Amino acid sequence: MLNRNFLNFSVKLLLKEKGDYLFSFIIFSFIIFIVTSVLFISESIKRDLLVSLANEGQIIVKNSKGGRYYPIDENYIDSILQVSGVDDVIGKVDGYYNFAQDRRFFKIAVDDDLNDTSMVVSSDVYDILKEFKYKKEFNFFVPNNEITLQIKEVIDSNILSNNTIFVNEDIAREILQMDEEDYSYVVILVPNEDEIENIALKIPKIFPDALVLPNYEIESDYDNLFYYKGGVFMILYIVVLISFFILLKNQISAVYGTKRKEIAILRSIGFSIKDIVLLKFIQNNIVAVGSYFFAIFFSYIYVFVLGAPFLKDIFLGEIESEIVFSPILDIKMLFLVFIFTVIPYLASILIPSWKLAVEDVSEVMK
Amino acid sequence: MIFRAIFLSIVLMCGLNAKMFQSVDVSKGVFVQHGKDKMYCSNCAMSLSTYYKTNHIHKNHQYCSLHCLYDATKGNIPDDVKVVDTNSLKFIDAKKAYYVVGSDKMGTMTYNSKYAFKSFDDAKKFVKKNGGKISNFVEAYEITEEDFLQDLKLLQAKKEKKTYKLGKKLYTKKCEKVNVNSFETISLLKAKLKNVCKTRRDRELQYVAEYLWDVVKKNKVLEAFGKIEYTKHDKCPICGMFVYKYPKWVAMVEVNGKKIYFDGAKDMFKYVIKHKSKIDNKKVFVTDYFSGKKIDALFAHFVYGSNVYGPMGNEFIPFYSEKDANSFRKDHYGMAVYGFLQIIEDKEIMQDIKEL
Numbered sequence: 001m002l003n004r005n006f007l008n009f010s011v012k013l014l015l016k017e018k019g020d021y022l023f024s025f026i027i028f029s030f031i032i033f034i035v036t037s038v039l040f041i042s043e044s045i046k047r048d049l050l051v052s053l054a055n056e057g058q059i060i061v062k063n064s065k066g067g068r069y070y071p072i073d074e075n076y077i078d079s080i081l082q083v084s085g086v087d088d089v090i091g092k093v094d095g096y097y098n099f100a101q102d103r104r105f106f107k108i109a110v111d112d113d114l115n116d117t118s119m120v121v122s123s124d125v126y127d128i129l130k131e132f133k134y135k136k137e138f139n140f141f142v143p144n145n146e147i148t149l150q151i152k153e154v155i156d157s158n159i160l161s162n163n164t165i166f167v168n169e170d171i172a173r174e175i176l177q178m179d180e181e182d183y184s185y186v187v188i189l190v191p192n193e194d195e196i197e198n199i200a201l202k203i204p205k206i207f208p209d210a211l212v213l214p215n216y217e218i219e220s221d222y223d224n225l226f227y228y229k230g231g232v233f234m235i236l237y238i239v240v241l242i243s244f245f246i247l248l249k250n251q252i253s254a255v256y257g258t259k260r261k262e263i264a265i266l267r268s269i270g271f272s273i274k275d276i277v278l279l280k281f282i283q284n285n286i287v288a289v290g291s292y293f294f295a296i297f298f299s300y301i302y303v304f305v306l307g308a309p310f311l312k313d314i315f316l317g318e319i320e321s322e323i324v325f326s327p328i329l330d331i332k333m334l335f336l337v338f339i340f341t342v343i344p345y346l347a348s349i350l351i352p353s354w355k356l357a358v359e360d361v362s363e364v365m366k
Numbered sequence: 367m368i369f370r371a372i373f374l375s376i377v378l379m380c381g382l383n384a385k386m387f388q389s390v391d392v393s394k395g396v397f398v399q400h401g402k403d404k405m406y407c408s409n410c411a412m413s414l415s416t417y418y419k420t421n422h423i424h425k426n427h428q429y430c431s432l433h434c435l436y437d438a439t440k441g442n443i444p445d446d447v448k449v450v451d452t453n454s455l456k457f458i459d460a461k462k463a464y465y466v467v468g469s470d471k472m473g474t475m476t477y478n479s480k481y482a483f484k485s486f487d488d489a490k491k492f493v494k495k496n497g498g499k500i501s502n503f504v505e506a507y508e509i510t511e512e513d514f515l516q517d518l519k520l521l522q523a524k525k526e527k528k529t530y531k532l533g534k535k536l537y538t539k540k541c542e543k544v545n546v547n548s549f550e551t552i553s554l555l556k557a558k559l560k561n562v563c564k565t566r567r568d569r570e571l572q573y574v575a576e577y578l579w580d581v582v583k584k585n586k587v588l589e590a591f592g593k594i595e596y597t598k599h600d601k602c603p604i605c606g607m608f609v610y611k612y613p614k615w616v617a618m619v620e621v622n623g624k625k626i627y628f629d630g631a632k633d634m635f636k637y638v639i640k641h642k643s644k645i646d647n648k649k650v651f652v653t654d655y656f657s658g659k660k661i662d663a664l665f666a667h668f669v670y671g672s673n674v675y676g677p678m679g680n681e682f683i684p685f686y687s688e689k690d691a692n693s694f695r696k697d698h699y700g701m702a703v704y705g706f707l708q709i710i711e712d713k714e715i716m717q718d719i720k721e722l
Contacts, residue, residue, distance in 0.1 A: 074386075075472055081524050084693035085656040088528055170566065180567065181386055191658045192614065194674070198697055 002278065010282040019282075020254065027290045030272060031240050032295035032341055033302075038236060039333050040303040041315055042226040044325040047230045048159045049222045053215055057090065057187030059194045060218070062211040070209075071182035079187060079206055082106050085195045091183030093169055095176040097140060101132055109174055111166040119149040120166040122157035124323075140175050147174055159316075232314075244341065248348040255352040263356045264365050273357045281346070282352040289340045296334060300327075385473045388419040395421075399428050403553035406433045407673055409434035410475070411553040411575050413568045419481060420474040423448040423457060431474035435508045443507055449482040452492070458482070464489035465506035469498030476517045480506050520688075525576060532570075533577025540564045541574060555579060559610055594618050594653055594660045596627050604633035605678055612677045614658060617684075620649035630676040631668060631684050632719060635709055639716065647706070652684040655694065659686075663706050667691035670719065671701030680719050682709065 014021060061080065063072040077089045096105040106125055114120065119138070121129065129138055129151070140147040149171065155161055172179065190196050200214040266276055302308060304327040316323060370494050392415045397404055405414055407430035414421055417430040424447050429435045433448065447460035460682045463482040466489050473479025479498075483489040489500050501509075541563040549555040556575040563571060580586045594616045600609050609616050609627045617634035621644055628634040631652050638645055652665040655674075661684065668682035675681060682704070685691035691703045709715050 078520075078524060081527050082520055084687075084690040086527070087657060088531065180569075192656055194614075195656065 005276075005363075006279075007282065010279050011286070013279070014283045014286060021287050024247065024251065025287050027243070028288065028329060028341070028345065029291040029295040029298075031244050031247070032292055032337060033299045035237070035337055035341075036296050036300040036334070037303055037308065037311055038233070039330075039337070040299060041308055041311060041325060041327075042233075043330050043333060044303070044328055045159050045315070046222055046226045047328050048326055050219065052160050053218055053222075056215070057088075058190040058193065058215050059200050059203075060185055060213040061187040061188065061207075062185045062213070062217075063207070064209050064211050069184075071178060071184065072210075073183070073184055074181045076207060076210070077183075077186055080186070080203060083199055083202055083206075085190060085192065085193050085199050086188055089186050090189070093172045093176065093178060093187050094184050095178075097175055099128075100141075103126070103130060104164075107164040108172050109164050109166050110169045110172050112168050114152065114166065114168045114171075116171060117148075117150055117167065118152035119171075120153045121151055122161045122164050123154050123284040124157045124163060125165060126151070126154045142175060142177060145174075147171065150191050158326055162323050179265055216285070244344075248344065251345070251348050255349060255356065259353070260356055261365075263353060264361050267357060267361045268365070273354065276357040277350060277354050280349055283347055284349045288345045292338060292342055293326050300329070378675050386416065388417045388474055390415060390418040390455060395450075396455075396457055397428060398423055398426060401554075402557035403551070406553035406556050407431075407434055408553060409438045411551075411556040411579075412475075412572060416568060417474040418455070418480075419450055419452050420448045421457075422460065431476065432480050432506060433475040433514070436507065438519070441511060443504060447503065449503070451484040451488075452481045453483065453488050458484050460503040462713070463503060465501050465503060466492050466496075466498040467501055467506055467509055469493070469496040471496050475521060476510070476513055477520065478509060478517075480510070482506075513609070523689075525580070529573050530577045530581055533573035533575075534581070535562070536565065536570050537574045537577060540570075544578070546578045552576070552579045582670045592660055593658060594605060594627075594651055600627040602627060602629045602633050604628065604636050607677060613653075614655070615653060615662070615676045617650075617652045618660075619645060619651075621645055630678050631663070632676070632678055632680070634663070635682065635716065638661040639710055641711070647710075650706070655683045656685065656687045658688055661686045666706060668704045668706070668709060669695045669700040669702075670704055670715065672698035674698050682719070 061072065061076070061287075063070045063076065072091070074091070077091055080086060080089045091108050095108050097108050099106055111120060121138075129135075137148055137150050140149070149167065157163070167175065172178075173182075176184075178184075188199065190199055196214050196216070200212045203210055203212045261277055266279070267273075271279070303311075304325055307324060312323065371376060389514045392405070395415050395418045397414060399405075399408070403411070406412065407414055407417075408427040409429055411432045413429055414428055420431045422432060422435045424427045424435055424439065424444050427438065429438060435444070448457040449460040449463050449620075450456070451458045451463070460482065462487050463484065466481050466483065469481065469492065471479050471481065476590050481492065483492065486500070488629055492498070541559060544555070544558055544562060546555065549558065549560070555578060556571055559571050559578075561575055563574060565571060578600070593613075596609050596616060596618075598608070598610050599605065601611055603626060607629050609629045612629045615630045617628040617631050619628070619634060619638065621641070625645065626637070628637065634650065634652065638647075638650060647664050651660050654661045654666075654668055663684065666684040666686060667688050667690075668684055670682055671680070672683060672695065674683060676683075683694065683700075685694060688703070695703055704715060
């Protein structure tokens, strides 16, 4: 029975009751919009963090003394290099510079492509520097010294580059007051991932003070931070779910109420049960799938083009409001949303429609 | 602006002084050598000022450590040796000095540090604070001799894992090309590199110098051979499994120019034993378990009976270095470490692995 005339008829029937369907369309879109926006943001942040983690080695080792972080020296690198299974150990320098004028800390990170007189800053740092009239250069005040660097470039701040100043390693050591033999932490490259755990266990035996962080531990930390089955996320989903069920309830009662007669009439003019289910399927598909894509499109624009105003503050707090999310489209996640929204929505219409269609027509018309 | 730049550069130069226990400011030390390489150790080219407190002088050559002096004198206890007094930083006669061996302070090129003192009291004070044992020059020299091979192994491991790789990278990225063969000593090479490389860090210069000296000049063969290359269609002839699914375990045999792949050393051994007459043992390759690199099976060390399983269950797990194989055996409860020929010739080993 599926032909052009039938499709035309379905759409005409749909347009006849625009008001009803428009209401469902808007509510349904809004629900999906909220869910996907939140998921887009959390996935984007998580992806950025994981990408940066993948660029690091397999194990990160930090030094501590009395429970506080302490620089790690060349001796550690030499000793860890001797452990079987370790391919390389690389010392890294990073830390925070106290920008006393504004009572805040800037993160200092190393980019060895820079020369001794230039630096790269993230856009949020640049905005703060501009307020203090540092438009082209900036003076770092360290004990007994002042280091002046030109601002070579301003980069977008994402979750990683946010609040960061990039300088070369020598300058970073100067700013952070670190000796040549000292590092903030070291990363260990382990080519065989099966051995990561084993090596991570060996290091505290050589250096009992060392804090050893294998990459799988950090990964699970990130996962926990943006775990969408727990905490704030759960509350959000419950609210969305409840409103979704209210919508479904509304749909079902509409079918049993006003649409009841409509189905009976269609039956009496010769529509088969199959045709009626198909008709309802086409109509509601237009509403559900249409609003699904409509909502995803808008949430993509909202998050990745407009930078998710309001929602971002919930995630990151107002201080980090300059952050730009790197766009990603996780098909798996969108499919999951589809399964949990579009399918129940269609079911909530089709099952009662079918139930009515199989009832005795004369009974309903009475 | 110019003043600022000058000021900055002065500050940076000062900041370069490493703060290791051995290190002193260049102005405070005594350096007896002449020429462009006067600030570098005659034996290994390391910076003399960075490791000043372990410096030794012998026949107008200044060495960074007792380790280098031992290397240069080839084990014959030399007569006219001077050593730095750790407290006054002046050179004194080594035979009259008191050496503190094995203190908590880091040593130079050794894990058993040795520091010299002019007076017995100074040495005693040092021992009280940092531990160690007081001895004389000859004893210290003999301890160096005992530790020499061990220290050399550790230094070599560092060179293979880090120095050569980083040295090569820095040389291509930051240095103008130099003709390595025109330099008589590594210290002269390093002095030249100081002028042509865009780095101020002494350690980086050292990496480049050691890379050029050992690898380019002396053609030292590096451990890394790359990986065994295979396609998605290569199957193991013994078990019929695709090898690309198990990149950590791939083994390869070249027979008459044809490459045959295996999904583990065990299957490779089965094949090699079966076709003994056709196969050249030098053309058998396995994948090093730790690094994932291609290594000659003939020189590999195979750990047998460990708790790590390959795609076909119990495996002979291949390692390039004996130290790695032994360390793996300890960690993973391995039963034994075998060589390639041992496994081929001893039928019982193959029988045993079947029964495990």
